[in-house]
Amino acid sequence: xxxxxxxxxxxxxxxxxxxxxxxxxxxxxxxxxxxxxxxxxxxxxxxxxxxxxxxxxxxxxxxxxxxxxxxxxxxxxxxxxxxxxxxxxxxxxxxxxxxxxxxxxxxxxxxxxxxxxxxxxxxxxxxxxxxxxxxxxxxxxxxxxxxxxxxxxxxxxxxxxxxxxxxxxxxxxxxxxxxxxxxxxxxxxxxxxxxxxxxxxxxxxxxxxxxxxxxxxxxxxxxxxxxxxxxxxxxxxxxxxxxxxxxxxxxxxxxxxxxxxxxxxxxxxxxxxxxxxxxxxxxxxxxxxxxxxxxxxxxxxxxxxxxxxxxxxxxxxxxxxxxxxxxxxxxxxxxxxxxxxxxxxxxxxxxxxxxxxxxxxxxxxxxxxxxxxxxxxxxxxxxxxxxxxxxxxxxxxxxxxxxxxxxxxxxxxxxxxxxxxxxxxxxxxxxxxxxxxxxxxxxxxxxxxxxxxxxxxxxxxxxxxxxxxxxxxxxxxxxxxxxxxxxxxxxxxxxxxxxxxxxxxxxxxxxxxxxxxxxxxxxxxxxxxxxxxxxxxxxxxxxxxxxxxxxxxxxxxxxxxxx
Numbered sequence: 312x313x314x315x316x317x318x319x320x321x322x323x324x325x326x327x328x329x330x331x332x333x334x335x336x337x338x339x340x341x342x343x344x345x346x347x348x349x350x351x352x353x354x355x356x357x358x359x360x361x362x363x364x365x366x367x368x369x370x371x372x373x374x375x376x377x378x379x380x381x382x383x384x385x386x387x388x389x390x391x392x393x394x395x396x397x398x399x400x401x402x403x404x405x406x407x408x409x410x411x412x413x414x415x416x417x418x419x420x421x422x423x424x425x426x427x428x429x430x431x432x433x434x435x436x437x438x439x440x441x442x443x444x445x446x447x448x449x450x451x452x453x454x455x456x457x458x459x460x461x462x463x464x465x466x467x468x469x470x471x472x473x474x475x476x477x478x479x480x481x482x483x484x485x486x487x488x489x490x491x492x493x494x495x496x497x498x499x500x501x502x503x504x505x506x507x508x509x510x511x512x513x514x515x516x517x518x519x520x521x522x523x524x525x526x527x528x529x530x531x532x533x534x535x536x537x538x539x540x541x542x543x544x545x546x547x548x549x550x551x552x553x554x555x556x557x558x559x560x561x562x563x564x565x566x567x568x569x570x571x572x573x574x575x576x577x578x579x580x581x582x583x584x585x586x587x588x589x590x591x592x593x594x595x596x597x598x599x600x601x602x603x604x605x606x607x608x609x610x611x612x613x614x615x616x617x618x619x620x621x622x623x624x625x626x627x628x629x630x631x632x633x634x635x636x637x638x639x640x641x642x643x644x645x646x647x648x649x650x651x652x653x654x655x656x657x658x659x660x661x662x663x664x665x666x667x668x669x670x671x672x673x674x675x676x677x678x679x680x681x682x683x684x685x686x687x688x689x690x691x692x693x694x695x696x697x698x699x700x701x702x703x704x705x706x707x708x709x710x711x712x713x714x715x716x717x718x719x720x721x722x723x724x725x726x727x728x729x730x731x732x733x734x735x736x737x738x739x740x741x742x743x744x745x746x747x748x749x750x751x752x753x754x755x756x757x758x759x760x761x762x763x764x765x766x767x768x769x770x771x772x773x774x775x776x777x778x779x780x781x782x783x784x785x786x787x788x789x790x791x792x793x794x795x796x797x798x799x800x801x802x803x804x805x806x807x808x809x810x811x812x813x814x815x816x817x818x819x820x821x822x823x824x825x826x827x828x829x830x831x832x833x834x835x836x837x838x839x840x841x842x843x844x845x846x847x848x849x850x851x852x853x854x855x856x857x858x859x860x861x862x863x864x865x866x867x868x869x870x871x872x873x874x
Contacts, residue, residue, distance in 0.1 A: 354545060355447065357427075358832040359440035364388065364431050366440050367559050367832045368414075375419050375444070377404055377412040378559035378832075379431060383861070385562065385569045385829065391433035397425070410563065422448035547873045554836045555827070555873050562833070568865035569829045572809045574858040577851060578751075579804035582844040583779070585740035585754065587794045590782070593732035595705035597713070599721040603628040606699060612715050613728075619704045625728055626715055629699035647689045654682040708732040711792060736783045736790060738763055740798040741776040752781055752800035753846050756790050760848055763798065799846050806843065808851040812864050816842060816850060817871040826852070827870050829861035835870055 355370040360382055367378040375395075379388045393404035393412045397419060404412035419425050425444045430437060547557040557567070606627045613625055658678045664670040712729035721727060738754055738761075752763040763781035770777070781798065783790065790796075811826065817837075819825045824842050827835045840855035856862070863870060 355444060356833075357442040357444040359429070359442040360832065361438045361440055363436060364391075364433075364438050364440065365832050366429055366431065366442070368427065368429075368442060368444055369559075370419065370444060370446050373415070373417050375414040375416060377414060377429075378563075379412065380559070380832075383569065383571050385567055385861075387563055388431075388433055391431050394430045396428040396430070411560075419444065419446075422446050549873060550834075554830065554834050555870055556834055557870065557873065558833055565866045565869045567863060567870070569861045570811075570864050572811070572852075572856055572858050572860045572862050574807060574809050576805050576807045577810065577845060578801040579806045580799050580801055580844045580846065580851075581742070581746065583740040583742055583798040583800060585738050585781075585796050585798045587756070587783075587790050587792055587796060588737050588739045589711075589731040589792050590735040590737050593706060593708065593735040594711075595708075595730050596726050597625055597702050597704065597728035597730065598724050598726055599628045599700070599702065600723070601628065601630050601700065602723045603630040603700065603721060605715050605717065605719045605721050605727070607715075607717055608701075612717075613710050615710050615713070617710045619708065619710065619730060621704055621707050623704045624701045625704055626702040627699035628702060628721055644689065644692055647685055647692070651682065651685045651689065654678060654685060658682055702727055704728075704730055706730055706732070731792060734787065736787050736792065737766065738781045738783060738796060738798060740779045740781065740800070742768070742779055743776050745777065746779070746800070747803060749779070749800040749802065752798055754781070754783075754796040754798050756788075756794055756796040759788055760846070761785075761787070761790065761796070763800075765800075799844050806851065806853070808843065808853040809856055809858065810845055810849045810851055811862055812848060813850055815862055815864050815867050816840075817867050825871070826856060827863040827867050828856075829863060835863065837871075 356367060358365070358367045360366070363382055365380045365382045365385075369376045369378070377393060379391055379393060380386060381388060387410045389406065389410045391412075395402050395404060395414055395416075397416060399416070399418060402414055402416055404414045406412055419427070423446060425446065427442055427444060429440045429442070431440065545558050547555065547561050550556050557565070606629060608624045608626060613619060619625065658675070661670045661675040661678050665672060665675050708730040709732075710728055711731045713727055715721075715727055746768070749765045752765065754761040754763055762784045764784050766780040766782050768777060768779040779798075779800075815826050817825050817827075819837070819839070823839045825837045826840050828838050830836050838855055840852045842850040843853050845851040
């Protein structure tokens with residue numbers, strides 16, 4: 312009996328505690344999911360759009376500020392005529408220096424619903440846009456765009472105050488009922504043995520009553536939950552659904568631009584790694600045929616970047632002579648000097664005898680020719696010792712490489728200068744698969760696009776790749792030999808998708824490629840997409856984007872940094 316009595320008493324105590332927990336957990340709670348905090352713009356606003364224009368009206372103290380943009384591109388329209396049809400009549404909006412328009416109508420900034428019809432005239436075209444501006448009584452947006460302070464200091468609605476008061480009253484009543492029941496149970500337990508049974512029954516009744524009535528205090532099943540007004544300023548922010556809210560004023564500072572997505576068929580493009588090389592027909596090396604000591608020409612060695620012409624002397628190479636070579640040359644010189652001396656005497660004798668007719672004229676001429684040949688051979692030996700080898704430019708161009716120093720020993724076949732024509736450059740790309748003849752190709756180098764013309768593809772395997780040569784057409788700009796580039800070459804195959812600028816693609820936190828869709832006048836939603844290479848300035852969105860959507864093409868990186 313003692314165990315049953317103890318169990319009943321413990322159960323009664325737990326049941327008396329349950330209503331309090333149920334009330335505290337159920338207070339102000341709907342049976343549906345808990346409502347998320349709705350982040351609202353700081354100032355009351357409404358928007359309207361047509362095929363050409365997009366209009367945002369923001370209520371400010373003393374009137375309405377109007378932002379007017381092109382619907383397709385999001386470019387501000389600053390030279391339009393804007394008029395509003397209001398219950399008070401037609402009102403002309405005055406243009407402001409910052410590119411907005413102001414509607415001087417203090418009555419429209421008052422609390423309530425205001426139905427407005429705007430007529431926009433620009434470039435000879437007129438559009439009619441209708442909207443409803445809802446100005447809550449608890450929100451007051453001051454002039455200058457600082458509505459956060461007004462939202463933070465706004466009064467709590469009267470019905471909310473009544474629910475809070477009823478909720479506090481219900482909590483007090485529940486605590487009082489629990490205290491009285493506990494005191495009564497203690498008194499009964501002190502007198503009767505069956506008091507535990509009575510206490511248990513009373514606890515069950517009290518728990519049932521508190522759960523059905525007090526738990527619903529402060530709850531209205533027919534009224535939607537009231538969203539909390541934000542205390543933040545009117546700035547760009549990420550909303551609860553993941554979209555980005557950017558006020559029109561901020562969009563103009565960030566220069567956000569959009570375009571309408573259109574699907575079309577494009578040639579399949581392959582992306583190849585490559586580097587810039589000189590044109591083989593407009594470049595050359597200056598090398599020494601024999602090893603020797605370098606010496607500068609008249610005016611010194613040409614500097615890097617110097618323009619040279621074919622045949623210009625760029626340096627001299629003086630071949631060193633070994634001791635044995637010098638001995639042989641001296642012996643040959645001595646022999647030639649001796650022969651020259653003998654032939655000179657013979658020529659002199661023949662000349663004296665030729666006048667008397669003792670010697671034929673032919674003998675005299677032969678002696679003279681022999682003497683001249685010996686002198687030429689002697690002079691050639693002297694030149695070998697004195698004259699260096701000139702190094703000349705093989706083509707027209709500039710000095711691209713080379714750093715010779717006077718007195719430097721140049722090895723045989725060593726490169727002394729490298730000459731290229733900077734206006735005639737090629738690109739060598741590497742392909743890891745056999746490709747058909749490529750008709751059109753581009754290369755991205757130094758932040759710009761270069762147009763390429765196909766010159767040929769190799770058949771030899773170079774480190775598991777095939778070299779493909781292209782010639783750069785037009786101005787090469789700042790391209791330099793050896794610079795790495797990305798080649799985008801078109802193939803005969805076709806693929807369908809939406810072409811967007813590369814600036815539209817941003818990288819998400821998980822590494823996913825994203826584009827921002829302009830879903831509302833001041834809202835942007837990130838869309839994960841799958842992209843393929845197209846050319847140097849665009850990519851092809853093959854999945855994740857439907858035609859007809861407005862896509863951000865300028866300022867996407869700035870939107871991606873909004874937090």
